[in-house]
Amino acid sequence: xxxxQENYNHFIxxxxxxxxxxxxxxxxxxILGYPxxxxxxxxxxxxxxxxxxxxxxxxxxxxxxxxxxxxxxxxLIREQNEIGNNVSIWSNTVIDYSCKIGNGVKIHCNxxxxxxxxxxxxxxxxxxxxxxxxxxxxxxxxxxxxxxxILKQGAxxxxxxxxxxxxxxxxxxxIGSGSVITKNVAPNSVxxxxxxxxxxxxxxxxxxxxxxxxxYHSL
Numbered sequence: 001x002x003x004x005q006e007n008y009n010h011f012i013x014x015x016x017x018x019x020x021x022x023x024x025x026x027x028x029x030x031i032l033g034y035p036x037x038x039x040x041x042x043x044x045x046x047x048x049x050x051x052x053x054x055x056x057x058x059x060x061x062x063x064x065x066x067x068x069x070x071x072x073x074x075x076l077i078r079e080q081n082e083i084g085n086n087v088s089i090w091s092n093t094v095i096d097y098s099c100k101i102g103n104g105v106k107i108h109c110n111x112x113x114x115x116x117x118x119x120x121x122x123x124x125x126x127x128x129x130x131x132x133x134x135x136x137x138x139x140x141x142x143x144x145x146x147x148x149x150i151l152k153q154g155a156x157x158x159x160x161x162x163x164x165x166x167x168x169x170x171x172x173x174x175i176g177s178g179s180v181i182t183k184n185v186a187p188n189s190v191x192x193x194x195x196x197x198x199x200x201x202x203x204x205x206x207x208x209x210x211x212x213x214x215x216y217h218s219l
Contacts, residue, residue, distance in 0.1 A: 017061055020047040027055035034060045036079040038097070048085065060097075072109060084121070099148065117148030120155075126177070128160040135165050152187065172202055172216070 018033040030053050033045050040062040048067035057071045062079035069083070072091030081095055084103035089095065093111040102121035111125055114133035133148040147166035155169045158177035168184045175181060176192025185191050188202045202216045
């Protein structure tokens with residue numbers, strides 16, 4: 001384990017399988033390598049250089065995380081996750097186990113990412129979003145059927161959006177605040193409502209502040 005001596009007393013390393021690379025900074029109350037109750041193939045936790053991990057974050061054993069991870073406070077990252085470079089996960093957010101998160105992803109506060117979710121590069125997720133992965137909660141076979149959402153590259157998810165199990169959000173799409181997404185979204189779409197409906201292409205969306213004509217004109 002690579003540990004900067006000036007940071008060593010600020011956090012707890014729960015087992016000997018933690019590999020975090022200098023330079024990094026962990027606040028007081030951080031726990032790295034928390035042991036999962038589930039049986040996993042590997043307990044090794046890898047975190048690339050440049051991590052900034054804020055107070056009361058808990059990262060379980062058995063995940064691989066790239067460079068420049070940033071967390072807010074009270075973040076939970078479970079086991080068997082694959083997380084890319086330059087990912088930000090802000091306060092009170094939970095990343096459940098066995099998710100795949102790409103590079104340059106920004107996940108805001110109070111977000112729940114369930115098991116088996118895939119988030120591709122440069123996705124933005126606003127505060128308060130909740131994703132689901134269980135088609136039939138309480139069914140004896142529900143664990144066999146879990147399917148998290150798939151957020152394709154560059155998708156943008158607005159505040160308090162709910163996405164049901166197995167839904168794919170297409171590349172560069174924008175999901176409006178408060179929407180409930182019950183079916184797949186085509187690439188480059190603007191979607192809002194309950195249930196969410198496609199209203200226009202992302203290239204047709206006009207800027208409401210007047211700073212520019214089209215906020216996503218190049219898409």
